[in-house]
Amino acid sequence: MAKNLIIGQSGGPTAVINSSLAGAIEYGLQSDAIGNIYGMINGIEGLLEENIISLSAMFRSMPHELNRLKHSPAMFLGSCRYKLSGDREEFNRIFEILEMYEIGYFVYIGGNDSMDTVKKLSDYAKKKNIDVKITGIPKTIDNDLVGIDHSPGFGSAAKYIATCVREVAFDTSIYSIKSVHIIEAMGRDAGWLTASSVLARQDDMPAPHLVYLPEVPFSVENFVEDVKKKLEEYNSVIVVVSEGVKDKDGNYISAAQDSGADKFGHARLSGTGAYLKAVVEKEIGCKVRALEPSVLQRSAGHIVSLCDVNEAFNLGSVAVRAAEEGQTGVFSTLRRTSNKPYCVEYSTEDVAKVANQEKTVPREWINERGNDVTEEMVTYLKPLIRGVAQTPFRGGLPDYIDIRHLDVRNQRYKD
Amino acid sequence: MAKNLIIGQSGGPTAVINSSLAGAIEYGLQSDAIGNIYGMINGIEGLLEENIISLSAMFRSMPHELNRLKHSPAMFLGSCRYKLSGDREEFNRIFEILEMYEIGYFVYIGGNDSMDTVKKLSDYAKKKNIDVKITGIPKTIDNDLVGIDHSPGFGSAAKYIATCVREVAFDTSIYSIKSVHIIEAMGRDAGWLTASSVLARQDDMPAPHLVYLPEVPFSVENFVEDVKKKLEEYNSVIVVVSEGVKDKDGNYISAAQDSGADKFGHARLSGTGAYLKAVVEKEIGCKVRALEPSVLQRSAGHIVSLCDVNEAFNLGSVAVRAAEEGQTGVFSTLRRTSNKPYCVEYSTEDVAKVANQEKTVPREWINERGNDVTEEMVTYLKPLIRGVAQTPFRGGLPDYIDIRHLDVRNQRYKD
Numbered sequence: 001m002a003k004n005l006i007i008g009q010s011g012g013p014t015a016v017i018n019s020s021l022a023g024a025i026e027y028g029l030q031s032d033a034i035g036n037i038y039g040m041i042n043g044i045e046g047l048l049e050e051n052i053i054s055l056s057a058m059f060r061s062m063p064h065e066l067n068r069l070k071h072s073p074a075m076f077l078g079s080c081r082y083k084l085s086g087d088r089e090e091f092n093r094i095f096e097i098l099e100m101y102e103i104g105y106f107v108y109i110g111g112n113d114s115m116d117t118v119k120k121l122s123d124y125a126k127k128k129n130i131d132v133k134i135t136g137i138p139k140t141i142d143n144d145l146v147g148i149d150h151s152p153g154f155g156s157a158a159k160y161i162a163t164c165v166r167e168v169a170f171d172t173s174i175y176s177i178k179s180v181h182i183i184e185a186m187g188r189d190a191g192w193l194t195a196s197s198v199l200a201r202q203d204d205m206p207a208p209h210l211v212y213l214p215e216v217p218f219s220v221e222n223f224v225e226d227v228k229k230k231l232e233e234y235n236s237v238i239v240v241v242s243e244g245v246k247d248k249d250g251n252y253i254s255a256a257q258d259s260g261a262d263k264f265g266h267a268r269l270s271g272t273g274a275y276l277k278a279v280v281e282k283e284i285g286c287k288v289r290a291l292e293p294s295v296l297q298r299s300a301g302h303i304v305s306l307c308d309v310n311e312a313f314n315l316g317s318v319a320v321r322a323a324e325e326g327q328t329g330v331f332s333t334l335r336r337t338s339n340k341p342y343c344v345e346y347s348t349e350d351v352a353k354v355a356n357q358e359k360t361v362p363r364e365w366i367n368e369r370g371n372d373v374t375e376e377m378v379t380y381l382k383p384l385i386r387g388v389a390q391t392p393f394r395g396g397l398p399d400y401i402d403i404r405h406l407d408v409r410n411q412r413y414k415d
Numbered sequence: 416m417a418k419n420l421i422i423g424q425s426g427g428p429t430a431v432i433n434s435s436l437a438g439a440i441e442y443g444l445q446s447d448a449i450g451n452i453y454g455m456i457n458g459i460e461g462l463l464e465e466n467i468i469s470l471s472a473m474f475r476s477m478p479h480e481l482n483r484l485k486h487s488p489a490m491f492l493g494s495c496r497y498k499l500s501g502d503r504e505e506f507n508r509i510f511e512i513l514e515m516y517e518i519g520y521f522v523y524i525g526g527n528d529s530m531d532t533v534k535k536l537s538d539y540a541k542k543k544n545i546d547v548k549i550t551g552i553p554k555t556i557d558n559d560l561v562g563i564d565h566s567p568g569f570g571s572a573a574k575y576i577a578t579c580v581r582e583v584a585f586d587t588s589i590y591s592i593k594s595v596h597i598i599e600a601m602g603r604d605a606g607w608l609t610a611s612s613v614l615a616r617q618d619d620m621p622a623p624h625l626v627y628l629p630e631v632p633f634s635v636e637n638f639v640e641d642v643k644k645k646l647e648e649y650n651s652v653i654v655v656v657s658e659g660v661k662d663k664d665g666n667y668i669s670a671a672q673d674s675g676a677d678k679f680g681h682a683r684l685s686g687t688g689a690y691l692k693a694v695v696e697k698e699i700g701c702k703v704r705a706l707e708p709s710v711l712q713r714s715a716g717h718i719v720s721l722c723d724v725n726e727a728f729n730l731g732s733v734a735v736r737a738a739e740e741g742q743t744g745v746f747s748t749l750r751r752t753s754n755k756p757y758c759v760e761y762s763t764e765d766v767a768k769v770a771n772q773e774k775t776v777p778r779e780w781i782n783e784r785g786n787d788v789t790e791e792m793v794t795y796l797k798p799l800i801r802g803v804a805q806t807p808f809r810g811g812l813p814d815y816i817d818i819r820h821l822d823v824r825n826q827r828y829k830d
Binding site for chain 1: 424428457487488489490493494495496574577578579581582583585586587588589590591596614615617618619620704706707708709710711713714715716717718720722797800801802803808809810811812813814815817819820
């Protein structure tokens with residue numbers, strides 16, 4: 001007998017989380033084992049408040065909207081940063097609601113913290129012999145998840161950062177005066193996104209001239225020396241720096257400017273670029289600009305990687321298929337089987353292997369001086385930004401799907 | 416007998432200056448009256464140094480590259496900010512070089528200052544009976560040129576800003592906590608680009624919730640009141656503010672930052688957005704982010720307006736045709752003849768009417784409170800961002816043309 005599927009999204013946005021949602025819904029709509037497909041509004045937090053909508057009702061009547069969903073950034077269902085307290089009452093409440101909606105399959109899209117939720121819920125269900133299969137779909141622009149070759153969301157953010165570097169390089173190349181541009185990329189502890197800026201170096205373009213990852217202790221003195229040296233060779237020097245670079249004692253370079261910390265205890269970072277701009281102004285004295293693409297790098301749905309969109313979509317369907325086949329406590333993953341041509345193989349992996357861990361850039365993929373990456377890194381990154389996705393446009397602007405326009409938010413209904 | 420054409424680019428970059436260059440070259444290649452087509456490297460400054468290349472040689476042998484040029488941002492020929500001194504020796508030197516290269520047609524692409532150059536050179540040529548026809552092609556993202564319905568370059572920057580607002584709005588919509596995002600748009604004295612952010616309001620999207628143009632004196636007190644009021648209605652409030660807003664005494668709001676800044680940038684803020692971020696933090700205390708798209712808004716060739724690209728291309732050919740027909744001291748312009756459907760008519764206009772003037776936003780196109788624009792503004796703006804241009808991609812990134820890859824920079828040659 002068919003059971004129902006419920007899907008939620010959690011954590012920070014990427015440009016392709018909705019591609020995964022679309023893949024999960026499409027698989028669910030075609031499966032005989034799956035009845036209704038529900039969505040939690042604002043993840044597990046919304047589930048606890050029974051803020052639930054019917055995705056099958058919505059997309060069965062509007063099948064063309066699934067394609068629009070596949071190409072819309074951020075999170076159609078909204079997000080949360082809810083940490084399961086682990087107490088029995090909370091678990092009881094969750095599984096009570098799941099039972100009420102006759103849920104047999106629970107799929108959660110998110111990063112490290114969300115995979116922890118998948119682990120805790122599946123452990124509890126197993127222990128209590130509750131027949132709900134719980135699987136995860138990975139996402140993060142930081143590419144710091146273990147157990148997967150690369151994270152969905154990363155390729156599109158990488159494409160955005162590399163495009164920015166190209167466009168800043170073109171912009172600055174028109175004058176023959178000396179200038180420095182410092183672009184600050186996201187990634188607190190993992191430098192993957194910062195590293196991806198080197199993809200801008202197509203043909204003979206030397207930008208970015210300097211790249212600083214958080215995996216290597218950052219020295220302001222070396223930085224000034226590096227910039228001075230590049231300025232001898234080039235009029236315009238473009239630097240990409242991770243928001244999370246730290247000095248040899250582990251203090252964030254930007255720490256002096258922002259001492260707040262977010263709910264999960266992560267230091268809140270902004271201003272590494274602004275700080276280094278002031279350093280260059282003082283120590284070198286040429287024209288300097290600091291650019292911080294900020295949230296645009298994770299939400300720029302208008303320039304996503306086709307490779308990323310398709311993989312995110314496939315990982316969505318793989319997670320639902322896994323649950324349907326009886327797997328639980330796993331997340332969908334991909335393994336690179338070949339680089340030329342680029343090929344991947346989809347499977348699942350135990351969430352216990354990914355939750356609360358972090359994959360940083362291996363030291364040997366960064367050059368000795370710590371101001372650039374190696375060829376291995378470039379080979380790894382190159383395929384991930386490939387292809388131009390067909391973002392739908394209307395009236396000259398990206399025509400993203402918005403749950404508020406579908407007039408269903410805060411309406412709870414069954415088919 | 417055919418005479419030669421020389422083209423230069425000057426001032427700050429836009430995403431479609433090269434579209435105008437492509438239009439000028441294409442027209443020139445097909446004209447019987449025009450022999451060789453030369454390009455000045457770095458505008459009039461390069462001309463004075465005889466830093467000149469042959470565009471006809473280049474593009475006759477690579478005709479497909481003209482399409483790539485049409486879709487590449489910044490300036491293929493490089494730029495300058497050279498102001499003619501007006502002394503006789505300088506004029507003599509310029510016309511001596513033009514004579515050496517048998518130039519009959521001189522076309523200059525640029526903004527206000529460049530049109531001043533066109534005016535001075537054409538006045539001099541007329542006075543001295545020198546048979547060189549000198550015309551201009553307008554450009555600026557600020558849309559502050561007079562004598563034209565709207566400036567080429569503006570529509571693409573407007574599309575970029577509106578897209579940013581949409582993507583930030585999607586990014587912030589996923590949480591149910593209170594937040595304010597402040598996006599700082601370019602345009603020191605004219606608020607057209609800031610105003611164009613309202614195009615993001617497709618369907619029911621309320622973002623941007625508040626829009627502040629430099630044409631209206633800015634009050635920090637009113638701003639705080641406006642934001643507070645919007646926060647009562649919306650979780651996430653998005654503000655777009657011109658970099659050039661000034662208080663009632665004409666002082667830039669961003670100037671307030673300079674007081675109290677310590678040596679190494681610790682408390683130093685870099686702009687209007689950053690300053691207002693600090694104001695919201697202090698006066699309201701919710702989550703705030705300041706975003707400054709900076710040079711990306713003028714150089715984002717990957718998301719240009721098709722309308723803008725085509726108009727820039729056409730204005731390029733119109734300026735060459737005008738010179739060929741014997742006009743001088745004019746620039747190519749367009750007049751909107753209809754809004755539904757959107758139609759324009761191309762012609763020329765006396766440069767004397769545009770040089771050293773500035774078209775700001777009429778007060779009646781801004782609402783009374785000074786925190787939004789009127790319907791007239793929206794009607795004016797809407798057609799300008801329409802259409803998606805076919806930016807060529809390679810390896811997952813925009814495949815812009817770069818004169819350095821064509822291996823001709825610093826090579827001076829004739830066909």
